[in-house]
Amino acid sequence: MYEHDLLIVGAGLAGLRAGVEGVQKGLRTAVITKVHPVRSHSNAAQGGINAPLTDRGDEWEGHALDTIKGSDYLADQDAVEIMSSEAGDAVLELERMGVIFSRGDDGRLGTRRFGGQKVARTFFVGAITGSAMLHVLYEQALKHGLQVYEEWFVTSLIKEEGAVRGVIALDMKTGELHAIRAKAVLLAAGGAGRVFEPSTNALICTGDGLSLAWRAGAPLMDMEMIQYHPTTLARTGILLSEAARGEGAYLLNSDGERFMEKAAPDYMELASRDVVSRAEQVEINEGRGVDGNVLLDLRHLGRTFIEERLGYLQEVAVEFLGIDLAEQPVPIRPGMHYIMGGIKTNADGETEIPGLYAAGECANVSVHGANRLGANSLLDTIVFGRRAAKKSVEYVKSIGENGSDSEAHLKAEKERLQALLDRPKGARTAEIRNEMATGMTEGIGVFRDQNSMEGALAKVHEMRKKYDASIYVENKGKVFNTDLMFALELDFMLDCAEAVATGALMRKESRGAHFRTDMPDRDDENWLKHTLSYKSEEGVRTETLDVVVTKWEPVKRVY
Numbered sequence: 001m002y003e004h005d006l007l008i009v010g011a012g013l014a015g016l017r018a019g020v021e022g023v024q025k026g027l028r029t030a031v032i033t034k035v036h037p038v039r040s041h042s043n044a045a046q047g048g049i050n051a052p053l054t055d056r057g058d059e060w061e062g063h064a065l066d067t068i069k070g071s072d073y074l075a076d077q078d079a080v081e082i083m084s085s086e087a088g089d090a091v092l093e094l095e096r097m098g099v100i101f102s103r104g105d106d107g108r109l110g111t112r113r114f115g116g117q118k119v120a121r122t123f124f125v126g127a128i129t130g131s132a133m134l135h136v137l138y139e140q141a142l143k144h145g146l147q148v149y150e151e152w153f154v155t156s157l158i159k160e161e162g163a164v165r166g167v168i169a170l171d172m173k174t175g176e177l178h179a180i181r182a183k184a185v186l187l188a189a190g191g192a193g194r195v196f197e198p199s200t201n202a203l204i205c206t207g208d209g210l211s212l213a214w215r216a217g218a219p220l221m222d223m224e225m226i227q228y229h230p231t232t233l234a235r236t237g238i239l240l241s242e243a244a245r246g247e248g249a250y251l252l253n254s255d256g257e258r259f260m261e262k263a264a265p266d267y268m269e270l271a272s273r274d275v276v277s278r279a280e281q282v283e284i285n286e287g288r289g290v291d292g293n294v295l296l297d298l299r300h301l302g303r304t305f306i307e308e309r310l311g312y313l314q315e316v317a318v319e320f321l322g323i324d325l326a327e328q329p330v331p332i333r334p335g336m337h338y339i340m341g342g343i344k345t346n347a348d349g350e351t352e353i354p355g356l357y358a359a360g361e362c363a364n365v366s367v368h369g370a371n372r373l374g375a376n377s378l379l380d381t382i383v384f385g386r387r388a389a390k391k392s393v394e395y396v397k398s399i400g401e402n403g404s405d406s407e408a409h410l411k412a413e414k415e416r417l418q419a420l421l422d423r424p425k426g427a428r429t430a431e432i433r434n435e436m437a438t439g440m441t442e443g444i445g446v447f448r449d450q451n452s453m454e455g456a457l458a459k460v461h462e463m464r465k466k467y468d469a470s471i472y473v474e475n476k477g478k479v480f481n482t483d484l485m486f487a488l489e490l491d492f493m494l495d496c497a498e499a500v501a502t503g504a505l506m507r508k509e510s511r512g513a514h515f516r517t518d519m520p521d522r523d524d525e526n527w528l529k530h531t532l533s534y535k536s537e538e539g540v541r542t543e544t545l546d547v548v549v550t551k552w553e554p555v556k557r558v559y
């Protein structure tokens with residue numbers, strides 16, 4: 001039997017930052033991850049991490065206001081204040097741990113300007129910021145002796161007497177299921193991008209953490225807030241980082257116009273992501289696109305600059321479309337990128353369930369509200385990863401032994417998975433997943449309305465029925481049974497899809513990324529509120545919750 005004080009599900013930036021904290025505080029801490037830690041999606045983050053540094057003449061209040069405006073006033077302002085005021089320390093701490101941030105000619109840490117922000121306060125490592133951070137945190141984890149269950153897949157949480165007391169997980173290498181007891185479980189299991197098709201997210205971003213918490217009774221909050229990133233590569237959906245526009249790239253329509261002049265005369269290409277994505281979609285819908293895309297033009301930046309500062313983007317454009325960014329504009333379009341919604345937590349990572357904590361993309365603190373600013377997610381993972389770990393350490397120290405009957409949970413879970421494997425024929429994972437994910441993109445896209453959202457929810461219900469009645473796992477083997485893992489991930493994704501569509505139908509206004517063509521205005525009177533959904537025996541139960549406003553009263557949002 002396996003046993004820990006603190007068990008963290010996920011070894012991306014949030015999970016590793018939390019893990020290091022747990023070991024440093026002297027707890028028996030472990031992280032569990034379905035892939036090798038440095039293959040977590042955090043590794044793909046390119047552009048950078050925000051921090052207002054006072055020695056630059058920047059103030060945390062400026063970052064907080066930009067974040068709140070970016071969120072279209074849906075973020076809880078007390079949480080944003082914490083994130084902004086702790087940001088400087090958190091980023092400098094990373095630097096001291098060994099993240100070699102890019103520097104300017106003056107030898108000081110370099111910054112670039114990201115969307116929706118008045119000043120340049122995004123720190124970066126070329127175009128591999130997330131990768132550099134993740135590798136350093138992994139080194140720290142090894143140095144501190146953090147135990148890692150690598151390529152172990154969590155299938156369910158152990159919950160007893162209202163509290164979470166561990167997990168059931170599949171060791172992918174042997175195919176054996178195990179119970180792991182823990183006094184506290186911290187979910188840092190990342191986003192749910194693959195609920196949509198296409199998406200910039202890795203194939204492993206299947207919302208497992210969100211669904212695990214939802215099934216355990218924790219509410220998911222503001223799930224309708226899906227970020228479409230303005231620049232994903234035509235035909236592939238691969239992300240071209242906001243760093244391109246941060247360094248001065250333009251957006252053009254088929255007439256060669258910089259159409260952002262109409263939508264955001266002050267900020268132009270560096271308006272908030274929701275604003276830029278909508279402006280692009282309008283050009284495409286009104287016939288000024290190029291085969292369903294618009295153009296991103298970097299030519300004026302020059303070859304040397306592109307290759308030095310944006311080398312990865314050049315590589316992707318050449319490799320996938322044969323386009324040299326120094327010679328030709330590249331076709332791009334809005335693509336699903338990030339989920340602002342997630343497991344409702346307070347600023348200490350606590351959920352409504354004792355023993356269950358969450359941080360990183362799977363959590364909703366809420367600092368991103370209806371639209372996240374670029375480079376605020378990496379910040380969120382390290383600030384709230386650390387805070388959630390601190391709080392869970394206090395909890396672990398306050399409770400006695402973990403007396404959970406984990407063997408009973410293990411037996412039940414073994415039977416559930418065996419039943420899945422025993423089904424002789426039925427529907428394949430890919431079939432259901434594609435239909436669900438394309439249905440979600442159609443119904444809950446950059447623009448949406450009552451009809452489209454109802455269509456998406458009906459599709460999700462249909463796919464859920466089909467899954468429950470007939471999902472079929474062809475591979476009956478034990479060793480690395482990815483066929484089984486994909487089926488279990490799809491089960492999690494269907495939960496997330498249902499919560500997203502439910503939240504979208506609840507919100508009777510347009511705010512941030514949730515733009516309804518049938519209700520195009522923001523309605524602060526009735527909807528300065530979070531949407532909450534709970535999973536229950538009778539289906540999804542919904543509630544709303546007031547947004548916390550400290551000192552920034554909502555005003556009209558213009559860029």
Ligand SMILES: Cc1cc2nc3c(=O)[nH]c(=O)nc-3n(C[C@H](O)[C@H](O)[C@H](O)COP(=O)(O)OP(=O)(O)OC[C@H]3O[C@@H](n4cnc5c(N)ncnc54)[C@H](O)[C@@H]3O)c2cc1C
Nearest residue numbers: 010011012013014034042047048154190360361375377378
């Ligand atoms: C292409 C791309 C570029 C981005 N660029 C930026 C950027 O420049 N700046 C920025 O601020 N943000 C960026 N983001 C967003 C940001 O990278 C993510 O939101 C953030 O890294 C998420 O970190 P995380 O620790 O929450 O989760 P992840 O890094 O996604 O890690 C999740 C972990 O959970 C584990 N896990 C999940 N399910 C299970 C399970 N069932 N059992 C066991 N383990 C499980 C996984 O193995 C993994 O270790 C980008 C995102 C993408 C997709």
